[in-house]
Each structure stands twice: as structure tokens, then as C-alpha cells.
Ligand SMILES: CC(=O)c1sc(CCOP(=O)(O)OP(=O)(O)O)c(C)[n+]1Cc1cnc(C)nc1N
């Protein structure tokens with residue numbers, strides 16, 4: 338195997354063109370083999386194989402810095418940069434990250450997982466390089482999806498103004514996770530058509546030149562004039578970035594040749610390559626959406642597997658029905674149609690659906706605009722990606738107390754995607770914002786009740802739910818809910834565990850049939866149910882708060898603040914995630930480590946003198 342001869346990118350320099358082609362196929366096979374056992378970002382990484390081989394053939398990592406935007410397409414990069422022996426551990430407990438990560442390898446230029454950051458990183462690196470009088474190349478690989486992100490477009494503005502030497506490789510496969518969206522995406526498609534025109538024109542030139550050189554010159558001059566106009570249409574022209582392309586991103590020989598040329602150019606250059614997401618694996622080519630991030634599969638007989646009925650699906654079903662009951666409902670997603678359970682909704686209510694591309698800030702403020710003009714927007718957004726729209730929630734939604742519902746998915750530790758994707762800050766960063774209310778349903782019925790009541794009451798409401806499965810409920814189920822009131826799920830004679838969402842199951846497990854321990858579904862995090870909290874404290878119950886969220890600033894902090902204002906000091910333990918990041922791995926193991934699982938709750942109760950069964 339050629340890969341046996343490659344232990345670092347330097348080893349690619351000696352490889353022949355044929356060996357590079359063979360290496361690309363070996364990389365593809367290894368990516369398929371490992372994704373089959375671990376799951377992972379298969380289609381994106383398959384589509385970038387030739388690009389990664391060509392980059393490491395032409396540039397000298399780690400001296401030259403190669404950045405991967407999002408970092409999910411970098412599996413070949415990981416294998417080529419000294420991690421082939423551990424590649425099989427990717428996204429696993431104790432294994433390597435599914436994204437590039439600075440602390441993992443000197444070849445990983447940036448730590449990522451969120452999109453659209455690589456260009457801002459790159460221009461910062463270029464300024465550092467030039468300021469320190471150093472000399473190395475900076476290459477940023479960014480997908481067409483990531484380029485829809487505001488950070489990326491704003492960074493281009495700085496790059497064009499700075500005019501420092503750097504290469505941007507736009508990996509255009511016309512896909513985000515779903516089909517890509519946006520005006521730029523449409524422009525790229527037209528460019529590819531123009532490419533077809535260029536190729537035809539090249540053939541025409543040849544014919545013309547043989548018939549009449551004079552006529553050929555006339556046509557040539559006209560074409561140059563046209564090109565000037567066309568070129569000025571090219572947005573990269575406005576950004577002051579030299580544009581080259583579009584070229585075939587799977588033509589390894591052509592890429593190597595072109596990259597050698599481009600690395601000599603001064604100033605910023607963008608190379609637009611066209612690739613196929615899932616390239617080289619039939620099922621992934623045919624359905625790059627499912628095979629963007631599949632769970633494990635049989636590599637010889639790859640089949641889609643259902644991941645069960647998730648909170649996202651329950652949300653999607655609820656809004657699909659709600660849209661019939663509330664004609665002003667409008668649902669927005671920042672490029673997460675599948676992840677947020679909105680495929681069916683987007684098909685049944687296309688006129689009341691918007692995919693903004695990967696720009697959560699625009700999505701949030703567009704929701705504000707919709708609310709200002711009479712719609713009832715629901716922004717479906719992962720907790721971690723809502724971080725990208727924090728100022729928009731404050732500045733554009735909360736100050737005017739607008740009717741915007743935030744359907745906050747993936748709340749809590751998420752597992753394989755790791756620290757960049759955990760949804761563990763939203764309670765803290767939302768509850769400090771005046772007018773914003775926060776709810777956390779325990780099941781699909783409560784989710785429906787909360788969505789419907791939130792739309793009826795108005796104002797900014799965040800409804801958060803975990804990356805987990807949930808019991809499906811019948812269509813047309815629209816229970817009522819007493820807004821702001823918690824729910825006693827189990828009475829206790831000595832202590833109560835106050836928790837919500839994913840950690841409710843741990844509380845019920847810990848309480849079991851112990852008559853001393855009660856459980857409260859604290860489903861409203863802002864406002865708290867201060868009446869019940871005060872009652873429990875005044876009656877002398879020991880209290881334990883639990884959350885799959887940072888302890889600092891979370892639900893437990895809110896309870897402490899409320900008890901302080903009430904002048905009450907019950908025996909209280911706050912269980913939450915410690916002040917650290919949690920990398921990829923097993924969710925139950927991380928919950929155990931954080932002490933927010935049943936064992937952790939039992940330990941806390943025992944420390945408070947509550948008679949509990951042996952900590953299992
Ligand atoms: C991994 C992850 O969370 C991905 S990968 C991806 C599509 C990227 O499309 P691109 O065209 O850049 O790359 P391609 O897959 O090669 O086509 C999205 C939307 N996401 C979710 C997402 C959403 N929002 C933000 C800010 N960051 C991320 N990473």
C-alpha cells in the first residue's frame with residue numbers, strides 16, 4: 338500500500354502521480370472502513386480526498402498552515418499527518434477528535450466544529466506572519482456551505498483590504514448538510530455553466546482560428562470586453578480577492594499543477610474547486626444528506642438506519658400541525674433542516690419555511706423582522722449554534738419583547754461531536770436577558786403544550802430539549818400547561834430533587850420507591866416556580882438541583898439566587914457540569930464523571946443525611 342510509505346506529509350513529496358492516485362483511493366477505503374464502525378462525517382471527507390492529497394503534496398505542513406473550515410471534511414488530512422494508526426479511534430471515547438484540533442496535532446492549524454471561522458483565522462495568521470517577518474503559506478479550505486456564514490463573508494472584506502498573501506480553496510459541492518442555499522450558491526452554479534460555455538468557446542476558438550484569423554481577433558476582443566464585465570460580476574472581484582476557477586476538485590494531477598502555480602502568487606487568491614460530496618462511494622454520492630454524518634453501517638452493504646423518534650422529530654411533527662392552527666407561524670432554520678426535524682415541515686409548508694444557510698445571526702434577526710411585521714416565527718436552532726446569535730437575541734428580539742420562539746435543540750452534552758457542539762451554556766446565557774423565558778419539556782406532550790402556549794402568550798421564549806429519543810404522541814395532541822408552574826412527579830418526606838429534561842430520568846431512578854425522596858419536574862427555568870420553591874424550603878426539605886448544563890450560571894444558580902432573595906437557606910446541593918469542556922465520548926460516562934447521573938444524585942442525598950439505597 339502507498340499509505341504504508343506515508344507517515345507524514347513530507348513523504349508525499351517523493352510520490353509519483355500514479356502513487357498519489359493510488360494513495361487517494363487507499364484514503365477513501367480507510368475513511369469508509371472507519372466511518373462504517375464509528376459513524377462520522379463520511380460524505381464531506383470523501384469529497385475532499387483529492388484536495389487534501391494535493392495540498393499536502395504541494396505545501397509543507399506544519400510549516401505552512403492548512404486550515405479546514407468546520408473541520409469535518411479533514412479525515413484524509415488526519416490520516417496523512419501522522420494519525421493513521423489512531424484514525425480508527427475518531428470520535429470515540431478517548432480517541433481523536435472528529436474535527437481538526439490544535440492540541441491534537443501540529444498539523445491542525447485551528448480547533449473547529451462551528452462553521453465559517455477559517456477565513457478570519459487565516460487573515461489573523463497572515464497578519465501575524467507578516468508582522469513577525471516570518472515566511473510560510475496560509476491555505477484555508479472552506480465549503481460552499483460554510484461560506485454562507487456571515488463571519489466568512491465579513492472576513493473576505495478584511496482579507497481583500499489587507500491584501501496579504503494567502504490561498505482560499507472554496508470546496509463547492511453545492512451541499513451544506515442539506516442542499517446549499519443563498520445567492521452566492523446560485524452564482525457558483527452559473528459560474529459552472531459559464532465554465533461549460535468557456536470550454537465550448539475554447540473549442541470554437543480553435544475552429545475559428547483555422548478559418549479566419551481576422552474574424553478570430555474580432556471575436557477575441559469582444560470576448561475580452563465581455564469577460565471584463567463578467568469578471569466584475571464576480572463578487573470576489575469586489576472583495577479584492579483574485580478568483581481562479583471553477584476547476585475539477587477531483588482531478589488530482591490538475592490540482593497539484595494549479596496549486597504549484599497559485600502558491601507563487603502574492604496577495605489573496607481564491608481557488609474555486611467543484612467536488613462531489615460522497616465521491617467514490619455510490620450510496621454517499623446518491624444521498625449526501627443521509628451520508629453527511631451517518632451512524633455506523635455495513636461497508637459492503639450500506640443501508641440507512643433509523644435513529645429512532647427524536648426530540649427533533651417530535652418538534653417537527655408539532656410545528657407541522659401547528660402551522661394549520663396558527664396561520665402566522667413561520668419556521669426558520671440556519672442550515673439544519675434534517676438535524677432540526679424539519680424535512681416534513683419544509684415540504685408541507687414551503688411558503689412558511691426559511692433556510693438561511695449557516696448564519697444563525699441572520700436567522701435570529703430575520704425572526705425579529707418577521708415578528709415586527711406580524712408573523713409568529715419559530716427559530717429552530719441547536720443550543721451550541723445559538724451562541725452565534727446571542728447579541729441578536731438581546732438586541733433585536735428581547736429589547737422589544739418580540740414574539741419569537743427559540744426551539745433550542747441538542748441541549749446538553751451531545752457525545753461524538755464534542756466540546757464545540759455541546760449545548761451547555763444556553764440557560765446561563767439566556768436567563769440573564771430580560772423578557773426571555775426558558776422552558777424545558779419532559780416529553781413530547783409537554784413540548785407541544787409549551788410550543789402552543791409560547792405562541793399564544795408571545796414574547797421571546799426558549800424551549801430547550803436534548804439530543805435524545807422521546808416517546809411519540811398522537812397527532813392532534815394539544816394538552817394545556819400551567820405556564821411557570823413546576824410539576825411534582827413524586828412526593829418525598831425528606832428531600833426533593835429539582836431537575837428538568839434529560840436529567841429527570843436520573844432523578845426518578847435515584848428516587849426509585851424511596852419514600853424520603855421526591856422529584857420535581859422544574860420545567861420552567863425562567864421564571865422559576867418561586868411559590869413551590871419557597872414552600873419546599875419553608876417546610877424544611879433538603880433540595881438537590883441537577884442539570885446537564887454548566888453549573889455556573891445555570892438552573893442551580895438561579896435557584897440559589899431566588900432562595901437568597903427569599904431569605905431562605907435550605908440544605909441544598911447544586912449538581913451540574915464542572916467548569917471544563919467535555920470532549921467527544923460516551924454521554925453516560927461524561928454524566929457519571931460530572932456527577933449528574935443517578936449515582937451522583939444518590940451521593941448528594943447521602944451526604945445530606947437522606948437514607949438512600951447503595952449507590953449503584
Ligand atoms: C459538522 C457540522 O456541525 C456541520 S457541517 C455543515 C455543513 C457545511 O457545509 P460545507 O459546504 O461547508 O461542507 P461540506 O459538508 O463539505 O459540503 C453544517 C451546517 N454543520 C452544522 C453547523 C451549523 N452552524 C454552525 C455555526 N456550524 C456548524 N458546524
Ligand SMILES: [Mg+2]
Nearest residue numbers: 480481482512
Ligand atoms: Mg458543501
